[in-house]
Amino acid sequence: MESIDYLAEERKKAEFNVDEMKIVWAGSRRAFEVSDYISKLVADDPDLSFIFIECHRGIQGFSKEERTMLPRKELFKNTLRKSAYSWKHIIDHQLSEEEAERLRYFVDEPAFIDSHLGVFIPAIKGQGTKEQLKKWLPLAYKMQIIGCYAQTELGHGSNVQGLETTATFDPRTDEFVIHSPTLTSSKWWPGGLGKVSTHAIVYARLITDGKDHGINGFIVQLRSLEDHKPLPGITVGDIGTKFGNGAYNTMDNGVLRFDHVRIPRDQMLMRVAQVTKDGKYVQSDVPRQLLYESMVYTRQALVTYASGALSRAVCIATRYSAVRRQFGSQNGGQEIQVIDYKTQQSRLFPLLASAYAFRFVGEWLKWFYTDVTQRLQANDFSTLPELHATTAGIKSLTTTATADGIEECRKLCGGHGYLCSSGLPELYAVYVPACTFEGDNVVLLLQVARFLMKTVSQLSSGKKPTGTIAYMGKIEHLMQCRSDVEQAKDWLKPSAILEAFEARATRMSVACAQSLSKFDNPEEGFQELAPDLVEAALAHCQLIVVSKFIEKLQQDIPGEGIKQQLEVLCCIYALFLLHKHHGDFLVTGYITSKQGLFANEQLRALYTQVRPNAVSLADAFNHTDHFLGSILGRYDGNVYPKLYEAAWKDPLNESDVPDGFDEYIRPLLKQQLQTARL
Ligand SMILES: CCCCCCCC/C=C\CCCCCCCCCC(=O)SCCNC(=O)CCNC(=O)[C@H](O)C(C)(C)COP(=O)(O)OP(=O)(O)OC[C@H]1O[C@@H](n2cnc3c(N)ncnc32)[C@H](O)[C@@H]1OP(=O)(O)O
Numbered sequence: 220m221e222s223i224d225y226l227a228e229e230r231k232k233a234e235f236n237v238d239e240m241k242i243v244w245a246g247s248r249r250a251f252e253v254s255d256y257i258s259k260l261v262a263d264d265p266d267l268s269f270i271f272i273e274c275h276r277g278i279q280g281f282s283k284e285e286r287t288m289l290p291r292k293e294l295f296k297n298t299l300r301k302s303a304y305s306w307k308h309i310i311d312h313q314l315s316e317e318e319a320e321r322l323r324y325f326v327d328e329p330a331f332i333d334s335h336l337g338v339f340i341p342a343i344k345g346q347g348t349k350e351q352l353k354k355w356l357p358l359a360y361k362m363q364i365i366g367c368y369a370q371t372e373l374g375h376g377s378n379v380q381g382l383e384t385t386a387t388f389d390p391r392t393d394e395f396v397i398h399s400p401t402l403t404s405s406k407w408w409p410g411g412l413g414k415v416s417t418h419a420i421v422y423a424r425l426i427t428d429g430k431d432h433g434i435n436g437f438i439v440q441l442r443s444l445e446d447h448k449p450l451p452g453i454t455v456g457d458i459g460t461k462f463g464n465g466a467y468n469t470m471d472n473g474v475l476r477f478d479h480v481r482i483p484r485d486q487m488l489m490r491v492a493q494v495t496k497d498g499k500y501v502q503s504d505v506p507r508q509l510l511y512e513s514m515v516y517t518r519q520a521l522v523t524y525a526s527g528a529l530s531r532a533v534c535i536a537t538r539y540s541a542v543r544r545q546f547g548s549q550n551g552g553q554e555i556q557v558i559d560y561k562t563q564q565s566r567l568f569p570l571l572a573s574a575y576a577f578r579f580v581g582e583w584l585k586w587f588y589t590d591v592t593q594r595l596q597a598n599d600f601s602t603l604p605e606l607h608a609t610t611a612g613i614k615s616l617t618t619t620a621t622a623d624g625i626e627e628c629r630k631l632c633g634g635h636g637y638l639c640s641s642g643l644p645e646l647y648a649v650y651v652p653a654c655t656f657e658g659d660n661v662v663l664l665l666q667v668a669r670f671l672m673k674t675v676s677q678l679s680s681g682k683k684p685t686g687t688i689a690y691m692g693k694i695e696h697l698m699q700c701r702s703d704v705e706q707a708k709d710w711l712k713p714s715a716i717l718e719a720f721e722a723r724a725t726r727m728s729v730a731c732a733q734s735l736s737k738f739d740n741p742e743e744g745f746q747e748l749a750p751d752l753v754e755a756a757l758a759h760c761q762l763i764v765v766s767k768f769i770e771k772l773q774q775d776i777p778g779e780g781i782k783q784q785l786e787v788l789c790c791i792y793a794l795f796l797l798h799k800h801h802g803d804f805l806v807t808g809y810i811t812s813k814q815g816l817f818a819n820e821q822l823r824a825l826y827t828q829v830r831p832n833a834v835s836l837a838d839a840f841n842h843t844d845h846f847l848g849s850i851l852g853r854y855d856g857n858v859y860p861k862l863y864e865a866a867w868k869d870p871l872n873e874s875d876v877p878d879g880f881d882e883y884i885r886p887l888l889k890q891q892l893q894t895a896r897l
Pocket residue numbers: 315316317319320333334336337338368370371376377378379380410508509511512514515517520521603604607655656657658659662666669
């Protein structure tokens with residue numbers, strides 16, 4: 220049966236070529252084609268798109284929207300089935316690395332494979348010697364071993380230097396003894412550890428001849444490759460059910476303890492430091508920070524994933540806002556689409572713009588990461604601190620904004636957004652740990668702040684800042700300039716926006732540096748001023764996102780109306796931030812309150828411009844209905860019949876009279892009857 224497109228009128232209003240925008244969103248024609256093909260492949264293959272569960276009726280299939288109703292054990296088994304099926308597909312069809320990654324992405328269930336590919340393999344690559352890469356990577360790429368990243372412990376996550384697990388070298392046997400000396404040293408959280416991984420990169424304190432050399436990574440086998448049982452001395456299991464139904468519970472985050480487990484010496488990852496056969500500790504001439512390189516890799520990858528998650532929520536909320544009508548019917552005509560309310564626009568359109576902004580900054584960050592890693596290979600470590608600060612900061616900014624944005628989209632969908640079938644509660648529950656894993660977002664912003672304070676302190680020494688902090692080279696100008704905006708439309712000039720963000724970021728950093736200099740003990744000062752430092756770091760990161768969006772617009776972007784739409788979105792993103800952080804811009808003296816009001820006036824005009832294009836800008840994300848997993852976000856907008864239909868699938872509706880009626884409801888009703896008779 221042909222379906223009706225309830226959003227067809229909206230789609231006719233678009234002032235740009237949606238297919239061309241899909242390519243801009245994907246990053247290239249090739250990236251679009253791969254994503255498009257793989258997303259449809261997943262959606263059309265029941266083995267990948269459905270959840271199959273054995274129940275009293277035999278094997279029953281559930282759609283993604285129904286996932287939140289299923290028990291964890293069954294969900295987990297189903298994730299194992301899908302992972303095995305996906306892997307077979309990857310091998311049978313000889314998918315490229317890009318295609319394999321997309322397949323994992325569109326299956327859309329956190330699983331051990333994410334930790335294996337996203338953290339375990341990068342850790343070996345970053346910290347292993349050439350010989351170690353040669354031995355371990357082929358096994359890992361062929362999935363002959365499955366690995367996880369066992370860094371965090373029950374007692375310490377953020378403070379990596381505080382980890383307690385020990386790796387003591389025994390020169391008699393040429394082995395390390397891995398041990399968990401305390402309860403708090405139990406590894407706790409690693410994804411894939413609980414039930415699946417055969418191996419782990421274990422972070423432990425390296426001890427030789429009684430001397431503690433700090434943290435290092437070790438490859439440790441955890442389970443038998445024959446029967447999957449834990450090896451002697453190893454206690455391992457899952458840490459328990461996590462936030463939200465369905466959601467992250469397809470992942471087996473685990474606990475792990477070692478009781479004097481022995482591993483050969485060559486399973487210490489030895490790029491940064493080595494231990495010789497006679498127990499001598501030798502430090503390489505590469506910085507120790509390379510121990511943390513895999514975190515840098517994953518943090519940059521999480522930025523692109525942030526734009527993906529935010530775009531899903533925005534797509535659902537935008538389509539539903541165009542379908543939903545409330546109030547304002549005149550002469551018996553239709554009520555107003557809620558997307559036409561200015562308040563709805565002022566909440567939704569900045570999120571639409573943010574999704575695009577995060578996409579482009581993610582693209583740039585990937586380039587920057589690749590550039591720096593190439594330099595590292597050539598022993599040029601000069602840009603590593605900037606890469607660390609930038610990946611930490613942009614990961615923090617984008618994941619916080621995305622988690623908050625998903626929740627805002629749920630509210631934008633009113634009551635129906637609270638139903639699991641809207642897709643939004645589960646999306647939020649799956650997404651929100653990104654604000655914590657790969658570094659708590661506040662802890663990461665404090666890293667950015669340290670980098671900024673160092674930069675400011677070095678300015679007087681004549682060291683010229685480059686890259687993302689090049690703007691600080693204009694400190695004299697940025698400390699005293701004033702905005703020259705005279706009317707609302709002046710805020711459309713990229714130069715006006717850029718200078719405002721540069722001046723604000725510089726002034727906030729300099730103010731922090733000045734306050735810090737008043738403390739005798741800089742570390743005490745840093746702790747005391749931490750809230751201000753976090754805000755200064757955020758201002759710097761917002762500047763990066765805004766400036767990368769502006770740089771994107773300076774590229775040649777073909778396609779009818781594409782550049783115009785992106786210009787509107789870029790200005791919305793920047794002016795929305797300016798409006799939200801109005802206080803910063805005023806207090807630092809760069810704008811007057813009148814100029815702030817002009818920004819808001821311009822923002823309202825931009826919302827009006829984006830309105831006819833909103834549904835099409837959401838279509839340009841190219842999400843399939845399967846990937847969205849949302850009745851409210853359906854491409855055809857056929858929301859009400861489908862919501863009605865879905866309600867009847869709830870297990871509570873399997874019978875008219877619920878279980879428990881005889882025990883708990885009937886006696887109540889009887890009691891009421893007796894009371895009534897009295
Ligand atoms: C075939 C198909 C292929 C498909 C591929 C699929 C790919 C899939 C990709 C992605 C999927 C993603 C899936 C993601 C799943 C998420 C899993 C989550 C995993 C985790 O959470 S792992 C655990 C993460 N833990 C943390 O992040 C801990 C946070 N803490 C820290 O990072 C640090 O300890 C710290 C940053 C807080 C610093 O602590 P501190 O003690 O102060 O500092 P030191 O350790 O002494 O270091 C000081 C010095 O070093 C600098 N520095 C710190 N970190 C780094 C770094 N990473 N890089 C470079 N430099 C660093 C720091 O700035 C100091 O410098 P200074 O001395 O000031 O100059």
